Amino acid sequence: MVAVAAIVVIADQLTKWWAVRTLADHDVDLVWTLRLHLVRNSGAAFSVGGGRGGLIAIVAIVVVLVLIAFGWAVGDRAGAVSLGLVLGGAVGNLADRVLRDGSGFLGGRVVDFVDLQWWPVFNVADASLVVGGLLLVLVSAKAPAGAR
Numbered sequence: 001m002v003a004v005a006a007i008v009v010i011a012d013q014l015t016k017w018w019a020v021r022t023l024a025d026h027d028v029d030l031v032w033t034l035r036l037h038l039v040r041n042s043g044a045a046f047s048v049g050g051g052r053g054g055l056i057a058i059v060a061i062v063v064v065l066v067l068i069a070f071g072w073a074v075g076d077r078a079g080a081v082s083l084g085l086v087l088g089g090a091v092g093n094l095a096d097r098v099l100r101d102g103s104g105f106l107g108g109r110v111v112d113f114v115d116l117q118w119w120p121v122f123n124v125a126d127a128s129l130v131v132g133g134l135l136l137v138l139v140s141a142k143a144p145a146g147a148r
Contacts, residue, residue, distance in 0.1 A: 001087065008124065012093075023036055023038035033118060037113060071087065078139045079136070082136040089128035093125045093129075110123065
């Protein structure tokens with residue numbers, strides 16, 4: 001779980017570092033509607049809850065602490081990977097709230113840059129949260145009734 005979370009945080013922060021330096025003055029069109037477009041998000045994942053960064057950061061801290069506390073009890077690899085993806089995504093975006101310029105308590109804006117143009121702009125941490133959450137649902141659904 002910790003190794004997966006660390007990989008996600010490193011990948012997330014490196015891609016955000018690249019995006020801030022490269023996409024500040026132009027977009028990069030890749031294929032079809034996929035483009036790289038720099039956005040600074042004061043809300044939650046996928047720009048939901050704009051302007052509530054401090055509250056969202058507090059919720060993220062609680063989620064991180066709960067995942068760390070209960071993550072050690074996960075007995076299978078799929079469960080550990082899914083929790084690691086969620087943990088890494090939460091820590092990656094929380095790092096932006098703490099380390100990036102912003103206003104107020106935990107008010108830093110999250111760097112988003114993957115733009116499908118028909119879905120809210122997101123980043124590696126957001127994608128990791130979604131994939132990890134979906135994987136966690138699948139792992140839980142496949143677990144024997146007594147193990148849930």
